[in-house]
């Protein structure tokens with residue numbers, strides 16, 4: 001969410017692959033991009049050569065356009081070899097969107113974490129024509145801007161099924177501590193958390209590659225959000241715990257392959273920078289909350305820039321994650337305003 005200066009980052013490739021093209025980032029590991037209809041306008045996907053077929057990492061939003069690009073990639077850079085496995089790092093639609101299509105239409109095996117599969121399948125089946133009251137209550141509790149609230153409430157709600165292809169029954173589970181073979185390498189599986197629950201990351205034992213998904217990104221920080229599903233969640237604590245646990249694994253020569261933006265090196269530095277940025281944001285937030293404020297009134301100290309309408313939703317769920325964290329560790333009090341918004345204030 002927050003922009004972080006890139007001065008300390010090293011990007012071995014300065015330009016992403018063009019649509020329908022692939023860049024070989026290491027022997028048998030290909031980097032590709034799919035478009036997203038949002039401010040963050042792309043997702044990175046990867047294909048690993050297993051000899052008689054491919055393992056694909058992440059799949060993009062479900063749409064005819066994205067599947068047409070996949071077909072172009074499979075016929076072109078992937079040389080017509082079958083996609084036999086789809087590995088999904090986490091349950092968000094830009095990553096799991098076409099997994100069901102690879103399973104149903106290409107006979108691929110889906111490999112992901114149990115939480116990612118359960119969450120994605122649950123949300124895909126949970127089609128709502130009207131906004132659930134719980135979601136509207138949650139937006140109010142966060143102090144959503146009334147104009148944006150009214151506009152949202154008047155529109156059809158966002159549905160997972162709009163951007164995720166139907167997911168058939170059945171998947172293969174990966175979990176913390178597994179060693180997973182793909183692309184001619186053995187990969188240690190380590191669980192991330194906080195951006196998405198039980199988010200898989202892969203650390204090659206045979207060379208310097210790390211597949212970080214959205215747990216660790218190069219020039220943006222992973223969005224850490226609270227949703228109506230679990231309004232009292234503290235995903236920032238989860239994210240910090242995961243990053244502190246993963247940090248000792250990181251080496252300066254690692255090439256990190258993330259879910260968005262460019263692959264990067266200097267992974268230990270980047271992880272420390274991301275962790276420190278959150279602690280800095282929490283300190284600024286505590287200063288800001290000397291007077292009672294809603295989560296929506298906390299954008300300035302958190303993001304240090306103005307938030308446009310296109311990123312308002314992500315900013316709001318991230319602001320709630322930060323106030324929830326301070327509340328959960330006992331640094332804030334809160335009280336209900338008449339309109340249902342929580343007002344947070346520093347203790348003492």
Ligand SMILES: [Zn+2]
Nearest residue numbers: 092094214259
């Ligand atoms: Zn993503």
